[in-house]
Amino acid sequence: MKKVLRTLLIVSVFMLYSQSIFCAEEISNEAEPTDDNTVTDVVKETSENKFNDRERLVQTLLGNLLPDESESPDNTGNIEKPGNDDDPLTEAEATAFVEQLSNEQVFAFNRSLNNAVNNGLEIKFDKEELEKAENYTGQQINALTKAMEEEAKFLALFEKTGNEKFQERAERQKEKFLSKIDKFQDTDDSASALESGDAVKNNVKEEAKARAKDTAKQAAQKAAKEAAKAAAKEAAHEAAQEVVKEAANTAKKESVKERQAEKIVEREAAKAARxxxxxxxxxxxxxxxxxxxxxxxxxxxxxxxxxxxxxxxxxxxxxxxxxxxx
Known part of the structure; x- marks a missing residue:
């Protein structure tokens, strides 16, 4: 019986190895390597569609995109949305603010606020802060949203624990990131003076990059084709080795089981005699x-x-x- 099983195992391994080699050659001969950036481009396009959505930004500023567990019923049984209780931002104000932003600013706001939305943090913007942000750059927007996010995070800890240190930390963190807004403004002014001179350099660099990219792409396709063949053969070899190893382990387990069964029978016979x-x-x-x-x-x-x-x-x-x- 063991000889028959061993023969069947060897035949199965050989067939598996042959089929793997055949499939590898078919794939390498018929299928051209795809661009490595395809999946990345799809993910990037999905994120850009989300972050370019102006309505999403309006709802985020109003606190309507927070998870359900961040909402709690008030005394009247209504659901309270996070916001500034003293002077809450209205939908009309939020919409007007978002409409006058550039596409780059909308993208920066949505991307910067995405982490706070996913974590259910109650970001509270007031009209004065939004009015200042109308002409902010991407770095300034990131600093503003980070300040609000840090404040919300430590205030949530304060409300949960009652520890006043968290309340003090919330204020310090907010001021820390708000102070960076003016710093980034000075940096952006200096950078704009260099943009005109760098534009020509950038154009030359882009053309050189494009030519180098085409050459590299052709070489990469050829290398990928050869690598696919080698990888398929290696995978088939490893698969065959794994099958052999698994079969050996199975046979070993069966042998152990047989010995265990014999010992059980011997113990039962001795017990019956006793x-x-x-x-x-x-x-x-x-x-x-x-x-x-x-x-x-x-x-x-x-x-x-x-x-x-x-x-x-x-x-x-x-x-x-x-x-x-x-």
């Missing part, structure tokens, strides 16, 4: 007890009979004696 000997010894002991009891009962009966005979004899003598007296 039980049988124990039962025989008990039966012999019980028989000896019964014989001894029977012997005792016979001796007692004999003594009782002797007593009865002696009593009868005494009674007869007594009766005879009484009769003689009369």
């Amino acid at each position: 039980d049988e000997a124990k039962d025989a010894a008990k039966a012999e002991k019980d028989a000896a007890k019964d014989a001894a009891k029977t012997e005792r009962d016979a001796a007692k009966a004999e003594r009782d009979a002797a007593k009865d005979a002696a009593k009868t004899e005494r009674d007869a003598a007594k009766a005879e004696k009484t009769a003689n007296k009369k």
Whole structure:
């Protein structure tokens, strides 16, 4: 039986290896390597569609994109949305603010606020802060949203624990990132002065990059084709080795199971023999007890009979004696 299984295993491994080589050659000959940036471009396009959505930004500023668990019923049973309780931002104000932003600013706001939205943080913007942000650059927008996010994060910890250190930390973190807004403004002013001079350099660099990219792409396609063949053969070889290893492990496990089964049978037989000997010894002991009891009962009966005979004899003598007296 083991020889048959071993033969079947060898045949299966050979067939698997042959099929893998054939498939690898078919793939390498018929399928051209795809651009490595395809998947990345799809993911990037999905993120850009989300972050370019102006309505999404409006709803984020109003707190309507937070997860359901961040909302809690008030005393009237209505759902409270996070916001500035003293002067809440209205939908009309949020819409007007978003409409006058550039596409780059909308993208920067949505991307910067995405983490806060996913974590359910209550970001509270007021109208004054939004008015200042109308002309902010991407770096300034990131600094503003980070300031609001840090404040919301530590205020949430303060509300949860009651520890005033979190409240103080919220204020410090907010001021820390707000102070960077002016710093980024100075940086952007300096950078704009260099943009005109760098534009020509950038154009030349882009053209050189494009030519280099085309050359590299052709070389990469050829290298990828060869690599695909080598990788497929290597994968098939590894798969065959894995099958052999698995078969060896299976055979080893079966052998162990057989030995274990033999040991179980031996233990059961020994136990049955011990039980049988124990039962025989008990039966012999019980028989000896019964014989001894029977012997005792016979001796007692004999003594009782002797007593009865002696009593009868005494009674007869007594009766005879009484009769003689009369």
